[in-house]
Amino acid sequence: xxxxxxxxxxxxxxxxxxxxxxxxxxxxxxxxxxxxxxxxxxxxxxxxxxxxxxxxxxxxxxxxxxxxxxxxxxxxxxxxxxxxxxxxxxxxxxxxxxxxxxxxxxxxxxxxxxxxxxxxxxxxxxxxxxxxxxxxxxxxxxxxxxxxxxxxxxxxxxxxxxxxxxxxxxxxxxxxxxxxxxxxxxxxxxxxxxxxxxxxxxxxxxxxxxxxxxxxxxxxxxxxxxxxxxxxxxxxxxxxxxxxxxxxxxxxxxxxxxxxxxxxxxxxxxxxxxxxxxxxxxxxxxxxxxxxxxxxxxxxxxxxxxxxxxxxxxxxxxx
Ligand SMILES: NC(=O)c1ccc[n+]([C@@H]2O[C@H](COP(=O)([O-])OP(=O)(O)OC[C@H]3O[C@@H](n4cnc5c(N)ncnc54)[C@H](OP(=O)(O)O)[C@@H]3O)[C@@H](O)[C@H]2O)c1
Numbered sequence: 001x002x003x004x005x006x007x008x009x010x011x012x013x014x015x016x017x018x019x020x021x022x023x024x025x026x027x028x029x030x031x032x033x034x035x036x037x038x039x040x041x042x043x044x045x046x047x048x049x050x051x052x053x054x055x056x057x058x059x060x061x062x063x064x065x066x067x068x069x070x071x072x073x074x075x076x077x078x079x080x081x082x083x084x085x086x087x088x089x090x091x092x093x094x095x096x097x098x099x100x101x102x103x104x105x106x107x108x109x110x111x112x113x114x115x116x117x118x119x120x121x122x123x124x125x126x127x128x129x130x131x132x133x134x135x136x137x138x139x140x141x142x143x144x145x146x147x148x149x150x151x152x153x154x155x156x157x158x159x160x161x162x163x164x165x166x167x168x169x170x171x172x173x174x175x176x177x178x179x180x181x182x183x184x185x186x187x188x189x190x191x192x193x194x195x196x197x198x199x200x201x202x203x204x205x206x207x208x209x210x211x212x213x214x215x216x217x218x219x220x221x222x223x224x225x226x227x228x229x230x231x232x233x234x235x236x237x238x239x240x241x242x243x244x245x246x247x248x249x250x251x252x253x254x255x256x257x258x259x260x261x262x263x264x265x266x267x268x269x270x271x272x273x274x275x276x277x278x279x280x281x282x283x284x285x286x287x288x289x290x291x292x293x294x295x296x297x298x299x300x301x302x303x304x305x306x307x308x309x310x311x312x313x314x315x316x317x318x319x
Pocket of ligand 1: 039043156182184309310
């Protein structure tokens with residue numbers, strides 16, 4: 001199998017051939033056709049809490065980052081009943097299960113990490129979903145009940161997480177208000193959001209005209225949009241889901257029920273309703289760029305620049 005890896009964070013990712021892992025009885029092998037790039041992939045290379053966790057509980061050997069994958073099952077373990085060879089799936093790798101990341105032409109995962117794709121859903125569209133769509137669905141569904149027709153503020157509305165957040169709110173019958181820069185007002189409005197242009201002044205002040213909010217999807221970070229300002233925008237029972245958590249946020253999270261740290265860990269159960277929505281045309285992934293897996297480093301440079309609209313994909317078979 002080929003993986004994209006590097007000996008250290010300072011060296012560019014390059015393709016390396018590794019022996020394929022022997023399949024466990026409860027595992028499946030997936031031929032990867034498309035990989036979604038997430039900021040966590042390049043953050044993992046340099047350090048942080050997830051890298052620390054990977055060090056202690058992750059697989060040995062070269063660091064292979066990446067979570068999102070879509071592809072075909074090529075082999076199933078002797079104890080697997082949920083999937084058969086040939087199934088088209090989307091899923092997320094899990095280093096806590098000693099699995100390598102998804103920047104590879106094959107992954108070995110367990111069936112509960114996968115959702116089956118209907119014929120109408122392509123690999124590229126599916127590979128956009130795992131981290132970027134599961135994360136806002138956690139914010140919307142796991143942080144307490146929402147009223148009918150909720151009002152939701154999305155900070156970072158044009159990114160991978162943000163564009164799915166806007167669409168999920170619309171699908172719930174709610175009204176999303178998305179904070180973005182002037183160049184992205186059009187796309188935020190297209191996904192049924194009211195756009196607030198952060199280049200025109202204090203976005204939290206401007207958002208007040210559209211609140212109060214039952215939920216905030218905070219996908220930018222409290223250095224840019226302070227938690228005190230967010231709190232003022234919340235409805236009486238409103239909750240702010242912190243998709244980006246900074247060390248200074250933990251005291252607020254510990255003492256206020258209004259702020260919750262969110263981890264968008266994709267698995268089959270989380271992905272199935274999102275795949276179904278994709279199949280019905282109720283979710284539309286926006287793909288800014290595709291790179292061959294061999295050019296993963298260029299994909300990381302683009303993601304690091306922080307201006308991506310929607311998703312970047314890596315394609316193992318592209319040259
Ligand atoms: N906790 C979790 O499980 C989890 C899951 C997914 C993501 N995350 C984190 O959440 C963050 C967002 O992820 P992502 O995948 O959406 O990233 P992304 O796609 O790289 O986000 C890029 C977008 O952010 C927008 N942006 C930058 N500064 C902004 C600002 N001040 N206000 C509003 N929008 C701004 C940019 O638009 P402009 O160019 O117009 O500014 C761009 O469209 C990342 O830090 C990521 O690591 C965490």
